[in-house]
Amino acid sequence: MAARHEVLVIGGGNAGISLAARLRRYKVGDIGLVEPRTTHYFQPLFSHIGAGAARMSEAMRDQAKVMPRGVEWIRGSVADILPDENVVVLADGSRVGYGQLVVCPGLQLDWDGVPGLAEAMASPDVTSNYDPAMPEKTWALVRSLRHGTAVFTQPPGPAKCAGAAQKIAYMACDYWREQDVLRDIRVVLVVPTPTVFGVEGVDALLDAKVAEYGIELRTGTTLAGVDAARRTVSLAGPAGTEELAFDLLHVVPPQSAPDWLKSTALPAAGDAGGFVEVDPELLRHRRYPNVWSLGDAAATPNSKCGGALRKQVKVLAKNLKAVLAGTEPQQRYNHYGVCPFTLTRHTVLFAEFDHQYRPMPTFPWLDPAKERRWAWVLDRRIFPQIYWHLILKGRA
Ligand SMILES: Cc1cc2nc3c(=O)[nH]c(=O)nc-3n(C[C@H](O)[C@H](O)[C@H](O)COP(=O)(O)OP(=O)(O)OC[C@H]3O[C@@H](n4cnc5c(N)ncnc54)[C@H](O)[C@@H]3O)c2cc1C
Structure with missing residues (x-):
């Protein structure tokens, strides 16, 4: 076995980096993170770039720059997960063991x-x-x-x-x-x-x-x-x-879960999408209690988006911390999802809703069904800064 980590994270995208950073803040000492890409993308800006309202350079960072300090970056791709052996197999054939595994490799574009x-x-x-x-x-x-x-x-x-x-x-x-x-x-x-x-x-x-x-x-x-x-x-x-x-x-x-993930034991039988079968509130695997998942690859019924996983990160990090301390996980994700509809190149409608598409506004006193200029400023200007400086640091 090449290595073993107390916590091993698969995927260094929005979910993996923010979770690993938050776990570091919780003083979890031994974290490994498998990620093949050398560039990290803030994907929500892609919509603005497509409309000429942002530059590609604003949506990209070197992966090395967003990797939280103290986390070991394993530069490779996961090819298989053997949950009965607590082992992950990389594409080059090497094996990495784990105590707790967090699976967040995002979606595959079909x-x-x-x-x-x-x-x-x-x-x-x-x-x-x-x-x-x-x-x-x-x-x-x-x-x-x-x-x-x-x-x-x-x-x-x-x-x-x-x-x-x-x-x-x-x-x-x-x-x-x-x-x-x-x-x-x-x-x-x-x-x-x-x-x-x-x-x-x-x-x-x-x-x-x-x-x-x-x-x-x-x-x-x-x-x-x-x-x-x-x-x-x-x-x-x-x-x-x-x-x-x-x-x-x-x-x-x-879109679906990556093909290699579909063929592991982690999706539920009959889930053609191949997503990781977790309790949608605890984010813990239903059959393998030391396996967790969040973000786009998790079989949770919410709308798949960064806004949803920002809430999931807090829940999963606290639940994992509890389990590492020998107690039961208590935190529950509330199925929140959001879609900032850019209705013009200057206004946004923030649609916030739960897994059944029922409205779930953060500020119920504001009429949610309104396009606003300040919402565009938030989406285009402020969120990217929050993402790079707070979310990826495990602070928001
Ligand atoms: C055009 C567009 C617009 C969007 N707009 C918004 C928005 O306005 N608001 C919002 O909240 N969300 C938005 N999203 C969605 C948001 O970007 C995703 O929900 C979020 O990035 C999911 O995070 P994740 O970590 O699960 O997956 P990702 O961020 O996609 O990261 C997955 C990571 O896993 C890595 N990986 C893949 N395979 C392997 C493997 N075999 N081994 C190891 N690592 C692997 C990948 O390289 C990647 O780095 C948008 C997405 C797109 C494409």
Whole structure:
């Protein structure tokens, strides 16, 4: 065995780094963290970059710079987890043992989940803010479109910040309106849900925005195929399949847990998404009590987003600390989720809701269904600073 850690964390993204930092603050001494990437991304900024409202350099840091002091960074990829042996196997075949394991490798983008999509991503008119290499391509496409058809699609099933599929559509429309070309652009927004998003109050404002921009909204509809050479998509909706020509296509791909995680013993039998089977409030594995999970890879029913996992980090860190001290975990995650809808390039609607899409506002005295300029300042300017300086340090 190459090594063993009292706490081993898989994934150094939003969840893994903030959790490891918080555990260090709780004086946990021996933490190892497995992460293959040398660049850490603050993904929420990708939406702003795609709309020309932020630069890529603001969303990136060297992974070494965000790694909490005192945490051993194991530079590699996990290929397997053997929970009966308390061992993790890396892609190079080495084995790392653990006392407690936290699994947070995020989501896999299933580009092969839609026929023609993987090939289409290399074509000049197709883009996705979900690939860190593409938010700047999105902005180049938005900026250069003067007439034609723009199609924006949101996938069915679990997705990180599902509303991000819509954010870029609204900001692009705002830009085109500003440029006085919106009337020459047909904008089609494809969502899998029966209504535009599904949260009471929020839907009314999104519907109003859709009408204001003249967007054609296709509810209950999914992307069924892309033909990049012919620049057409097929959409599967309630009335059958529709073929649509496009000049710009922004796709959010289907998503699931990473394939290697799906084939371990950690997902529940029958969970096709392959997420780690945890108690959704304690965040502890239901069958392996020394295994924990949070963030996008956990089988929790909340909306998968950084706002949700900020709450999860506090719960999991305290529960793990309790278990390391020989007591029972007491903290419970309350299913909170959030989606900051950038309705223009200057305003945001903060949709806060629980796992059943019921409103869950942080400030109940404020009308939650309102777009606000200060919310944009918070989302665009202040949150990135909170992320780099407080969240990743285990302080927020
Ligand atoms: C375009 C976009 C906009 C978004 N907007 C918002 C927003 O406005 N608000 C919000 O709250 N959330 C938003 N999100 C969602 C938010 O970024 C994610 O929910 C959050 O990053 C999830 O954190 P995580 O740690 O679970 O996964 P990630 O941050 O994705 O990190 C996972 C880490 O695990 C590593 N990893 C993967 N495989 C392995 C392996 N085999 N071994 C070891 N490590 C591995 C990866 O390299 C990565 O560093 C957005 C996401 C996107 C893409």
